[in-house]
Amino acid sequence: MPDTERTADTEPMADATRRAIAAGEQTLALEAAGLEALRAGLGVEFGRAVDRLHATTGRVIVTGMGKSGHVGAKIAATLASTGTPAQFVHPAEASHGDLGMITRSDAVLALSNSGATPELSDILAHTRRFAIPLVGITARAGSPLAEAADVALILPAVPEACPLRLAPTTSTTMTLALGDALAMALLDRRGFTAEDFRVFHPGGKLGARLIKVADIMHGPEALPLITPDRPMSEALIEISARSFGCVGVVDGQGRLAGIVTDGDLRRHMGPDLTARPVGEVMTADPKTIRVRALAAEALAIMNDFKITALFAVDDEGRPAGILHVHDCLRAGVA
Numbered sequence: 001m002p003d004t005e006r007t008a009d010t011e012p013m014a015d016a017t018r019r020a021i022a023a024g025e026q027t028l029a030l031e032a033a034g035l036e037a038l039r040a041g042l043g044v045e046f047g048r049a050v051d052r053l054h055a056t057t058g059r060v061i062v063t064g065m066g067k068s069g070h071v072g073a074k075i076a077a078t079l080a081s082t083g084t085p086a087q088f089v090h091p092a093e094a095s096h097g098d099l100g101m102i103t104r105s106d107a108v109l110a111l112s113n114s115g116a117t118p119e120l121s122d123i124l125a126h127t128r129r130f131a132i133p134l135v136g137i138t139a140r141a142g143s144p145l146a147e148a149a150d151v152a153l154i155l156p157a158v159p160e161a162c163p164l165r166l167a168p169t170t171s172t173t174m175t176l177a178l179g180d181a182l183a184m185a186l187l188d189r190r191g192f193t194a195e196d197f198r199v200f201h202p203g204g205k206l207g208a209r210l211i212k213v214a215d216i217m218h219g220p221e222a223l224p225l226i227t228p229d230r231p232m233s234e235a236l237i238e239i240s241a242r243s244f245g246c247v248g249v250v251d252g253q254g255r256l257a258g259i260v261t262d263g264d265l266r267r268h269m270g271p272d273l274t275a276r277p278v279g280e281v282m283t284a285d286p287k288t289i290r291v292r293a294l295a296a297e298a299l300a301i302m303n304d305f306k307i308t309a310l311f312a313v314d315d316e317g318r319p320a321g322i323l324h325v326h327d328c329l330r331a332g333v334a
Contacts (some may be wrong), residue, residue, distance in 0.1 A: 052150060052151055083300050216331045226250075249279070298310050
């Protein structure tokens, strides 16, 4: 193919690519500006909203129509997974019986950019009738939602990233971010911990990352242990019987003083090995892990020091369990 034809074919593609990148950058810049305006305008009303939602003895019912509904479903999921019981209720379905899902012990978080979404009217009326706390997120301060809400969080007046200024883009990004901000403030207020997080995320990578050593280690009954005065012949028997490739050496107070591994055996191989006391062969001050530490931390130690097993010790340095690299891999810790 002649060079002129190749140029004719590729130049329009290059122009289209540059235009796409420019459009993407413009979108992100406008949405970033919206988030910055949202951050700068966060004030006492946000604190009041957190107070209202935290005081709820039931659930936070999140509702919204269209794009706000999609955002609301995500906010409800984030709240529920971070310690605030929550549920999304579709406003149109609420008008056909699902209002029964909203009780007097709940609070409602309603989302509407215009604040005048017709489908929300029955839920708003329901909250007013039964004195159910209502927090609204809207861009219109004088809208029906803002007027009805106990606390109204008003989005800053910034343009949509859509070049037609029609498709919800910046507004939905700000609403989603504001929902995250509420969820994180509630998480902090509740003192929600990583262990609590794991309870709600038992599956997948998030759950595996939060598994603790105590959850997957072999307990005291499986520990290969010996004292430093015993002959190496007994250490060899213990290593073979327990199948961890090592034996821990404990002192008179039961603290882990050393370890004998396959590597120690190779380094001290000789005709008198089996008769030598364990204390002469062991590696002193071995690497250990705290029982309450994350299993991911134990795996990192094993990878860094090229070892396959790690003793878990209590606060006094006494062995309480042992963890093999295969235990981590089976639990999905990687």
